[in-house]
Amino acid sequence: MSLFKKSVKTQTKSMIKPIIVSGVQPTGNLHVGNYLGAVKNWVELQNSGKYEMYIFIADLHSLTSEMKAADRRHQILKTAAELLACGIDPKKTTFFIQSDITSHTDLAWIFNCVTPITELERMTQYKDKATHQAKNINAGLFTYPVLQAADILLYHGNVVPVGQDQIQHVELTRDVTRWFNNKYGDYFEEPKALLTNVPKVMSLLEPEKKMSKSYGQGHVLDLADEPEIIEKKLRAAVTATTGGVKAMGVANLLMLLKHFGKEETYKKFVTAEKDGSIRYGDLKADLAKSISEYFANFRKRRNELLNEGFDNLIDIMATGKEKAKPVAAKTMEQVRKLVGIR
Ligand code: ADP
Ligand code: TRP
Secondary structure (H helix, E strand, C coil): CHHHHHHHHHHHHHHCCCEEEEEECCCCCCEHHHHHHHHHHHHHHHHHCCCEEEEEECHHHHCCCCCCHHHHHHHHHHHHHHHHHHCCCCCCEEEEEHHHCCHHHHHHHHHHCCCCHHHHHCCHHHHHHHHHCCCCCCHHHHHHHHHHHHHHHHCCCCEEECCHHHHHHHHHHHHHHHHHHHHHCCCCCCCEEECCCCCCCECCCCCCCECCHHHCHHHCCECCCCHHHHHHHHHCCCCCCECCECCHHHHHHHHHHHHHCCHHHHHHHHHHHHHCCCCHHHHHHHHHHHHHHHCHHHHHHHHHHHHCCHHHHHHHHHHHHHHHHHHHHHHHHHHHHHHCCC
8 A cells, every 4th residue: 555655656756847937028129149048948948848837028027127118018029929939839838927927026025025135235137237227226126136036936946047147046046945944934945047058148249248138239139130130230240359368259159150050161160260261251141141041930930920910919928827827826825824924
C-alpha cells in the first residue's frame, strides 16, 4: 500500500512542469535586443513543451515612464501583436495583460511591506532611469522591482527568462521570497533567472551601451523595421576603434550576423576581421539583408494581426486573463491567510 502511494506521488511530481514567468513593457516596438535577450528564448521554451508558461504585457510597469494614455492603450495591443507574430502561442502559453489581474498590485503591496528601502536604493536600473527621467522620479519607479517580484511569485515562477539588465531584479525577487518566508512561513520558492547566450545586445550608435529604445530610434533595430530602414540604420552604425580597444560596434554587428545570417557569411567576415581585410560597408549590407529576411515573416504576420483590427487581439488577451485569474486568486487567498488579513 505504502509502495503504491509512493509511486503515485513520484509520478505526480515528475509530471509537474517548472513554471516560467516573464514580461515585457509596452513602451515601443520590440527590437533585436529584446528578441535575442528574451523573446526568442520564450518561444523556444514554450515550444519545448517542458514548461508551464506565463508571459504578460507589463503595462503597470510602463506607468512609471511618461506616455500618453491613448498611446499606451494602443501600444499594449501592438506589443501583444508583436509577441504573437514572434511565435507566442496563446494555446501553449498563458498570455495576458498584467493590469487585467489586479492581484499583481495586491501582492506588490504586501511585498512592499517586507522590503527594506535600502535594498531598492541599490537597484542600478532605478538609478539609470532616475537620471534619464530626472523630472519624473516617481515612487513607482522606486518600487518597480517589488511589483516585478509580485509578477513572478503570484504564479510561483521557478524560471525567469530575461536579458542581462533584469538579473538584479530577479535577485531581488529571490530576496523578497526570503524576507516574506522568514516573516510569514515557508511559502514561496526562490526563482532563478535564465539568460540566453546573447544577454546583452549593444546600441548601434553607442556600442558601449545596451541597445534600448529609450536612447532613440537610431540606436535600435526594431523587428518591424522595413528593409530600407534596417539598411539606413546599419549604415550609420558605429564601427570605429576607440582608444585602441577592439571596436565594440564591430563585435556587436558580427554577433548579429552570427544569429541572423548564414554561417558561411558570418565566418567570411570573422576571417576578414582577423586579417584586416574587412570592409564595414559590406558587413553592414550583408547584415541588413540577413535581418530583413529573418524577420520577413514576422513583419507579414504583425501587419496581418494589426490590420485585422484590435478586436481579435482583445479577445486573445481576454482568454489569457481567464487562464491567469484563478491561479493568481489562489496565491492571494493563501497569502492573505499567511499574513493575517483574512
Ligand atoms: P528596453 O530596455 O528596450 O526598454 P525592455 O525593458 O522592455 O526593453 O526589455 C524586455 C526584455 O528584453 C527584458 O527581458 C530585457 O532584459 C531584454 N532586453 C532589453 N534590451 C536588451 C538588450 N539590449 N540585450 C538583451 N536583452 C535585452
Ligand atoms: N522589468 C522587465 C523589463 O523592463 C519587465 C518585467 C516586469 C518582467 N515584470 C516582470 C520581466 C517579471 C520578468 C518577470 O524588461
